[in-house]
Amino acid sequence: ETGVTQTPRHLVMGMTNKKSLKCEQHLGHNAMYWYKQSAKKPLELMFVYSLEERVENNSVPSRFSPECPNSSHLFLHLHTLQPEDSALYLCASSRGQGIGNEQFFGPGTRLTVL
Amino acid sequence: AQKITQTQPGMFVQEKEAVTLDCTYDTSDQSYGLFWYKQPSSGEMIFLIYQGSYDEQNATEGRYSLNFQKARKSANLVISASQLGDSAMYFCAMRGGADKLIFGTGTRLQVFP
Numbered sequence: 001e002t003g004v005t006q007t008p009r010h011l012v013m014g015m016t017n018k019k020s021l022k023c024e025q026h027l028g029h030n031a032m033y034w035y036k037q038s039a040k041k042p043l044e045l046m047f048v049y050s051l052e053e054r055v056e057n058n059s060v061p062s063r064f065s066p067e068c069p070n071s072s073h074l075f076l077h078l079h080t081l082q083p084e085d086s087a088l089y090l091c092a093s094s095r096g097q098g099i100g101n102e103q104f105f106g107p108g109t110r111l112t113v114l
Numbered sequence: 115a116q117k118i119t120q121t122q123p124g125m126f127v128q129e130k131e132a133v134t135l136d137c138t139y140d141t142s143d144q145s146y147g148l149f150w151y152k153q154p155s156s157g158e159m160i161f162l163i164y165q166g167s168y169d170e171q172n173a174t175e176g177r178y179s180l181n182f183q184k185a186r187k188s189a190n191l192v193i194s195a196s197q198l199g200d201s202a203m204y205f206c207a208m209r210g211g212a213d214k215l216i217f218g219t220g221t222r223l224q225v226f227p
Contacts, residue, residue: 033215042118043205043217056214088157097213099147100166105159 003027004106006091012112013081021076021109023091029104031097032074034066037088037108049074050097081113116141118206118218125223127196134181135191135221137206143167146210148189150180153203153220162204165189196225 004025013019025032034046048056049068063085065077074091088110092103117140127133139148150162165173165180173180181190189208193200206218 040219042219045214048213090157090159092159099145099209099211099213100164102149102161102164103215104161105151108157110157 004091004093004104006089006106006109008109009107010110010112012114013078014114015081015083017081018077018079020078021089021091021111023074023076023106025072025074025091025093025104025106027093027095027104029093029095030071031094031101032068032071033092033094033103034074034076035090035092037090039087043090047076048097055097078111081111083113086111086113116143116208116210116214116216118208118216120206120218120221122221123219125221127193127223127225129198129225129227130195132192132194133196133223135193135204135206135223137189137191137218139187139189139206139208141187141208141210143210146208148180148182149207149209149215150178150189150191151205151207151217152200153205155202159205163191193223198225198227201225 031050036044046060047066067075088108090108091106094101094103119138146167148165152160163175163178177194179192203220205220209215
């Protein structure tokens with residue numbers, strides 16, 4: 001398997017549920033990212049991990065909790081979400097964080113919070 | 115603050131014709147990179163092309179070229195010989211000194227036969 005994979009592709013959860021999104025990259029990259037894409041809004045950067053250390057937390061509510069156990073895997077743990085958290089959650093990776101390093105994206109997880 | 119503006123919410127183009135998708139940016143950084151991504155209905159963001167702020171030549175990748183006008187702070191994407199498979203959302207993005215990738219709101223391109 002190549003590139004960036006995300007599971008699940010679709011998730012429906014209630015406001016009291018706890019779930020996790022998983023991202024895996026097979027590109028040997030050192031940086032990984034979580035983005036949120038809501039309708040009619042630009043992609044919003046949520047978290048950045050570089051060499052398994054969190055280097056960016058973009059004022060994301062604590063009901064979103066990232067985890068990066070190694071350079072190939074990234075998780076987003078979800079608990080007590082709100083309906084406005086329904087969105088497409090995209091994971092990306094890049095070789096490094098330099099200006100010219102393009103990010104490669106996974107297919108996303110379409111999350112619906114009821 | 116950095117900002118990306120895509121003023122065209124939607125564009126139509128006939129198959130085999132060329133189309134230009136507009137992108138303007140705002141930054142105080144001297145060194146930055148500009149990217150275009152394609153997002154089909156499946157959701158995945160596909161990297162298309164990159165232009166560095168110090169690159170003198172406009173970037174080209176196959177049927178994609180980036181019309182970079184630094185003084186105007188514009189980085190328009192030109193798709194030549196459009197194909198039906200080009201129908202998708204297209205996002206312009208910029209990365210500057212803060213290392214964040216900032217995206218525009220996107221342009222929906224529809225290619226018709």
